[in-house]
Amino acid sequence: MAGRKKSTDANVVAGAGGAAAKPARGRAARRAGEKSTPREKPANVAAMHDSKEVRQREHRARVEEIGHREVYELGDPTLRIHVGDCREVLSKLPEFRRSEVDLVFADPPFNWSRAYDKWDDSMPREDYLKFTREWLDVCVDALRPTGAIWVNIPDDTCAEIVMHLKSRNLAMVNWCIWHYRFGQNTTDRFINSKVHALYFCKGGKRTWNPREVLEMSDRAAIYADPRTQNKADGMPPGMRVPMDVWYGQYWGRIQGNNAERRANHDNQLPEVYLERVIRACSNEGDLVVDPFTGSGTTPVVAHALKRRFIGSEFSVDNARSALARIKAGPVRIGAAIGASTAIFEHRIKDKRRGRAGMFGVDDAAPATP
Numbered sequence: 001m002a003g004r005k006k007s008t009d010a011n012v013v014a015g016a017g018g019a020a021a022k023p024a025r026g027r028a029a030r031r032a033g034e035k036s037t038p039r040e041k042p043a044n045v046a047a048m049h050d051s052k053e054v055r056q057r058e059h060r061a062r063v064e065e066i067g068h069r070e071v072y073e074l075g076d077p078t079l080r081i082h083v084g085d086c087r088e089v090l091s092k093l094p095e096f097r098r099s100e101v102d103l104v105f106a107d108p109p110f111n112w113s114r115a116y117d118k119w120d121d122s123m124p125r126e127d128y129l130k131f132t133r134e135w136l137d138v139c140v141d142a143l144r145p146t147g148a149i150w151v152n153i154p155d156d157t158c159a160e161i162v163m164h165l166k167s168r169n170l171a172m173v174n175w176c177i178w179h180y181r182f183g184q185n186t187t188d189r190f191i192n193s194k195v196h197a198l199y200f201c202k203g204g205k206r207t208w209n210p211r212e213v214l215e216m217s218d219r220a221a222i223y224a225d226p227r228t229q230n231k232a233d234g235m236p237p238g239m240r241v242p243m244d245v246w247y248g249q250y251w252g253r254i255q256g257n258n259a260e261r262r263a264n265h266d267n268q269l270p271e272v273y274l275e276r277v278i279r280a281c282s283n284e285g286d287l288v289v290d291p292f293t294g295s296g297t298t299p300v301v302a303h304a305l306k307r308r309f310i311g312s313e314f315s316v317d318n319a320r321s322a323l324a325r326i327k328a329g330p331v332r333i334g335a336a337i338g339a340s341t342a343i344f345e346h347r348i349k350d351k352r353r354g355r356a357g358m359f360g361v362d363d364a365a366p367a368t369p
Ligand SMILES: C[S@@+](CC[C@H](N)C(=O)[O-])C[C@H]1O[C@@H](n2cnc3c(N)ncnc32)[C@H](O)[C@@H]1O
Pocket: 084, 085, 086, 087, 107, 108, 109, 110, 116, 117, 118, 119, 265, 267, 268, 269, 270, 291, 292, 293, 294, 295, 296, 297, 298, 312, 313, 314, 315, 318
């Protein structure tokens, strides 16, 4: 039923275990006027582990208290967001026990001391790795033989995730990079401008729809090369399957007055990213899962593309906000499909053609000759 909310415990929101004893974080911090920072690793994360026992105790109390108590639902196609720790709430679901999941997209907390509404994002490293292996296992066990899992993860935990997925006998299909051009400035080292987008499958036949996500080839965009109009690979004239480094118009981090931006979320992924993953790796009616729903980027795109969806989210406020976003619908569907991401200007010597090959304003690259 559209918009129906089932609650098995009406008290779940109030005073979610131990939160009162913690410094204001997330929305509370913003209300108190603290500066909100983008999702970038603080200079010295180790220093933030000072009172780790206290924080661990509080965190465990919140997990126990929140448990699995609220579900937000929509129909046509069915969509559910379960409030709680993904490891707890997802593994109990029949769709998980029966391994009926077609596609998992996971954008976990990076353990970078981000001010999530409820989740403690500064675990001791070993605890974070254990948490990572546990949620990965829940998702891998739930995949159909034709299913796939994508994980959005930065440099510092990427290797461990690759190793774990390989140890679970999954096959790597692509190791993509999401490249953005507004990383946090630093002079100490090179500036971060990417996150890894890992694409693994069970190894046999998998769902793959390249024609759903084509982009204009550089050869067509820059040179208008007539050979691109008659392609031997069976793709339409001038088009190609996107490369494994993703950037371009609408692919920047969601910040400022971006039309996609949701209040109180610093970690939103762009809709075009999820659209590419969902279109390429699932079909209408398939079951898509996001264990870390956040602002709802995966479900808003999945629902609009007529996929079924199951998500989990530790923060009840985030889950509610995601549902409101899903009802409002996505703002960029189709915006990047078929576009060019060429980084050079069109080289045909007709000045009137302008910069046909350049990508857009959000993330514009220099026009290197
Ligand atoms: C990086 S954000 C996800 C952002 C999302 N991809 C988007 O575009 O909005 C991670 C989210 O996972 C939630 N979270 C953290 N740990 C969780 C857990 N164990 N189970 C469920 N959700 C969790 C956080 O509250 C946060 O909203």
